[in-house]
Amino acid sequence: MPAAGASDADGLGAEPLRGGGRAGAAAVAGGGLGADVSSAPPRADGVLLTLERLTLVRGGREVVSALSGRFERGTLTAVTGPNGAGKSTLVEALAGRLAPVAGRLERAAGLRVAHLPQQSVLDRQFPIRVGDVVALGAWSRIGLWRALGGGLRREVDEALATVGLLGCAQRPISDLSVGQFQRVLFARLLLQDADLILLDEPFNAVDEATTADLLALMRDWRDQGRAVVAVLHDQAQVEAHFDRLLQLDGRRRWAWGATAEVLGACAA
Numbered sequence: 001m002p003a004a005g006a007s008d009a010d011g012l013g014a015e016p017l018r019g020g021g022r023a024g025a026a027a028v029a030g031g032g033l034g035a036d037v038s039s040a041p042p043r044a045d046g047v048l049l050t051l052e053r054l055t056l057v058r059g060g061r062e063v064v065s066a067l068s069g070r071f072e073r074g075t076l077t078a079v080t081g082p083n084g085a086g087k088s089t090l091v092e093a094l095a096g097r098l099a100p101v102a103g104r105l106e107r108a109a110g111l112r113v114a115h116l117p118q119q120s121v122l123d124r125q126f127p128i129r130v131g132d133v134v135a136l137g138a139w140s141r142i143g144l145w146r147a148l149g150g151g152l153r154r155e156v157d158e159a160l161a162t163v164g165l166l167g168c169a170q171r172p173i174s175d176l177s178v179g180q181f182q183r184v185l186f187a188r189l190l191l192q193d194a195d196l197i198l199l200d201e202p203f204n205a206v207d208e209a210t211t212a213d214l215l216a217l218m219r220d221w222r223d224q225g226r227a228v229v230a231v232l233h234d235q236a237q238v239e240a241h242f243d244r245l246l247q248l249d250g251r252r253r254w255a256w257g258a259t260a261e262v263l264g265a266c267a268a
């Protein structure tokens with residue numbers, strides 16, 4: 001991890017390692033003045049989301065400081081860091097659920113974002129069937145309470161087949177294992193058809209076979225030109241599957257770039 005205040009001249013290509021630290025703290029003292037969330041026209045270079053000195057506060061404490069970088073089409077980015085480092089906070093801001101107190105977050109025009117929070121915040125006892133959960137992925141396209149028509153039913157069945165749960169549409173979600181439920185949530189993401197897919201600890205308590213299947217799905221999304229951002233704790237998994245890495249160190253410093261470069265710089 002680079003030292004706080006490391007300069008832009010650290011030199012790892014387009015997105016060098018940088019430190020947040022004091023500059024970000026000063027931004028919070030400004031009471032959030034200057035924070036900006038905006039839409040930009042579609043970009044030919046595939047940039048979906050641009051962060052400029054993004055600063056986030058949670059529970060009265062600054063957890064992300066002066067974070068700058070871009071999320072582009074066709075990339076798999078891992079977000080790592082110790083507990084409490086601000087990973088979920090950052091993902092919520094990327095999803096548009098938390099406003100920055102300073103800095104800028106610019107979305108490409110018409111950007112479709114899907115956000116899968118940690119399973120621990122989802123209620124699996126809710127009396128709803130698997131097929132209905134998956135169909136909810138299409139609500140922004142078809143309206144929330146429209147009856148399941150033949151076309152949507154087919155989409156749901158196809159998505160369930162893709163995640164290995166063909167024929168499970170009528171089962172209540174309370175019957176599912178953690179891994180099966182995560183497959184259902186990935187099927188819902190398939191129907192969302194988003195450009196930017198945000199996943200918060202998607203493999204938590206999920207078995208190896210399910211993890212491998214869901215990783216394959218994430219690679220498909222990348223190959224389709226979507227951007228996938230996943231909060232992860234397993235460094236081997238990050239090295240093996242993610243081309244980009246955004247690492248938070250829990251002290252408001254961060255490193256962001258090609259995975260090998262970020263890991264190399266941290267080991268140095």
Ligand SMILES: Nc1ncnc2c1ncn2[C@@H]1O[C@H](COP(=O)(O)OP(=O)(O)OP(=O)(O)O)[C@@H](O)[C@H]1O
Nearest residue numbers: 058059060063081082083084085086087088089090
């Ligand atoms: N709803 C909340 N209200 C107040 N403080 C919060 C809230 N959510 C998180 N925090 C605090 O914000 C900080 C960052 O939390 P966050 O959940 O973003 O970290 P994280 O890196 O995702 O951690 P973990 O690996 O444990 O999930 C922590 O100090 C946490 O206690």
